[in-house]
Structures are given as C-alpha cells and as structure tokens.
Amino acid sequence: MRVLVVxxxxxxxxxxxxxxxxxxxxxxxxxDGTDGLHCATEYPVDLAIIDLGLPGTSGMEIVREARKRERTFPILVLTARSDWQxxxxxxxxxxxxxxxxxxRIEELMARVHALLRRSAGHAAPEVSFGPLTVNLSSQDVALGGEALDLTTFEYKVLEYFVLHPDQVVSKMELNEHLYEEDADPESNVIEVIIGRLRKKLDPDGDWAPIETLRGRGYRFRATG
Known part of the structure; x- marks a missing residue:
C-alpha cells in the first residue's frame, strides 16, 4: 500500500x-503544498497524510482539489491549530x-490502518477469506487456523489483494502501490512473489485463491 505524506x-x-x-x-x-498537490492528484495513492499549515498550496486546498478531481483515497489531516473550525x-x-x-506515532498509525480498512469495507482489523484469516493491524496471517509465515513483500501483495477482493489487479498496479516512486523492481518480481504466495496459501491445490487473467493481471477470490 502506498502512502503520501505532505x-x-x-x-x-x-x-x-x-x-x-x-x-x-x-x-x-x-x-510543501505545491509538490503535495501534484502527488495527491497524479500519483497512485492509497492514503494521504496532509498537514494543513503548508507553504505554497495549503493543506485545505490539496484536500479540496483532490476531491474535486475525484481522488477517493482516505485523507488524514495533521494540524497544530486548536481552532475546531x-x-x-x-x-x-x-x-x-x-x-x-x-x-503519538502509535495513534497516527492506528488511524491509518483504520482508514484503510474502512475504505475497503472492513470495520474490524481481522478479515477472512475461505480458510485464510488476515489481521490488517498486526499483520498476522493464518491458514486453517495455523500461523502462516510470509516475507515482507509476500504480505504486502496479499494485503493489497485482501483490500481489493474480486477486482482485476494488473502487474503495473501492484508495482505502483508496492514500490517507492524511484524504485526499479525487476520485471519478474511480482510473478515470483505471487508464485510463492500461491504455494503458501494453497499447498494442496484445493482453493486456488489467486487467478491469473491473461493480458489483464490477477484476481483474488473472496470466496473459497
């Protein structure tokens, strides 16, 4: 998941x-607000954290313009102002x-996770798909009640699928939402990670949760 901080x-x-x-x-x-506005309206953002008191374009204007351009990602604003207005x-x-x-940074991180869950339609941190259970706050994963050991990038790919179930997700989309802007991931990294995920999520071949759609990308099945 990709977060913008202004x-x-x-x-x-x-x-x-x-x-x-x-x-x-x-x-x-x-x-600053100028760069922030550009990133908020042009980058593939999953969530934005925006200070209201910015040089150049204000945080308010970034929020207003992002919504005007129909960017629907969750926005968490930071303010040092005590004025409730x-x-x-x-x-x-x-x-x-x-x-x-x-x-406290712990409070902010809890709000970030809560916003991402709610934007995907999940009120609780723990979500289940067939035999799979994912806790989006603790990042614990279990399969059939047994803890599943995933690498950092395996979890990041799985989390993106879990937050976008039954949607077609292209390899380019995964690259954009999992890597930094200046990163240059190898062309087959996503395929390798998804191959490992398939083996870990469906070792017996009974569920097949991740579909490959030729020429389009992948789809995570919400039902098992």
Missing part, C-alpha cells in the same frame, strides 16, 4: 516516513480523519 517540518516528515516504512508501506514524501472545515471538504499535533 509535511513541511523536516523532522516530523522523516519520522512519519520511517514509521510507515517499518509498517511495510511504500511512502512518498513532500515538503479548521477541523470541521477539513472534514466537510473531504478529509476522513484528523490528528492534532503533538501526537
């Missing part, structure tokens, strides 16, 4: 970037949640 305070921006990467997210960092305005123009500075 924050002009260098220390906070870098802290958020490190925290998100530790959680397995691909992260794009912007230091700012929070109300941000929510009314399209933000999904807010955190007031200073905040």
């Amino acid at each position: 924050e002009d305070e260098t220390a906070l921006r870098e802290l958020l970037g490190r925290a998100l990467k530790r959680q397995g997210f691909a992260v794009d960092l912007c230091a 700012d929070k109300v305005e941000a929510l009314e123009i399209g933000a999904d949640d807010y955190v007031t500075k200073p905040f």
Whole structure:
C-alpha cells in the first residue's frame, strides 16, 4: 500500500516516513503544498497524510482539489491549530480523519490502518477469506487456523489483494502501490512473489485463491 505524506517540518516528515516504512508501506514524501498537490492528484495513492499549515498550496486546498478531481483515497489531516473550525472545515471538504499535533506515532498509525480498512469495507482489523484469516493491524496471517509465515513483500501483495477482493489487479498496479516512486523492481518480481504466495496459501491445490487473467493481471477470490 502506498502512502503520501505532505509535511513541511523536516523532522516530523522523516519520522512519519520511517514509521510507515517499518509498517511495510511504500511512502512518498513532500515538503510543501505545491509538490503535495501534484502527488495527491497524479500519483497512485492509497492514503494521504496532509498537514494543513503548508507553504505554497495549503493543506485545505490539496484536500479540496483532490476531491474535486475525484481522488477517493482516505485523507488524514495533521494540524497544530486548536481552532475546531479548521477541523470541521477539513472534514466537510473531504478529509476522513484528523490528528492534532503533538501526537503519538502509535495513534497516527492506528488511524491509518483504520482508514484503510474502512475504505475497503472492513470495520474490524481481522478479515477472512475461505480458510485464510488476515489481521490488517498486526499483520498476522493464518491458514486453517495455523500461523502462516510470509516475507515482507509476500504480505504486502496479499494485503493489497485482501483490500481489493474480486477486482482485476494488473502487474503495473501492484508495482505502483508496492514500490517507492524511484524504485526499479525487476520485471519478474511480482510473478515470483505471487508464485510463492500461491504455494503458501494453497499447498494442496484445493482453493486456488489467486487467478491469473491473461493480458489483464490477477484476481483474488473472496470466496473459497
């Protein structure tokens, strides 16, 4: 999953970037509103964290313009302002949640995970598909009640499928949402990861949860 962070305070921006990467997210960092607006409207973003008090284009304007252009990803706004009107305005123009500075990074990460779950239609952190259970907060995976050991990238691919069940997902889409903007993943990396996932999710060949659609990509079956 790919998260955009628009924050002009260098220390906070870098802290958020490190925290998100530790959680397995691909992260794009912007230091001002102008770059942030470009990324929010042009990049394949799964969630955005946007400071309201930005140089150049304001955080409010980024939220407003992103929604105007029908970008539907969840938006979490950061604000140092105590005025409740700012929070109300941000929510009314399209933000999904807010955190007031200073905040604990654990709280922000919990809100990020909750927003991603809700955007995919899941109220609880634990979701099940056939014999598979995935906890989107703890990132624990179980198959038939037994813990499943996945690598970081295997989990990231599985998480993207779980949040987009029964949808056709192209290899390009997976690359865009799993890798940093300047990354250059090898052309067969996605195929290798999906091949390993298939063996781990369906060792006996009874379920076949990941379909290959020739010339289109992949589809994760929500029912087993």
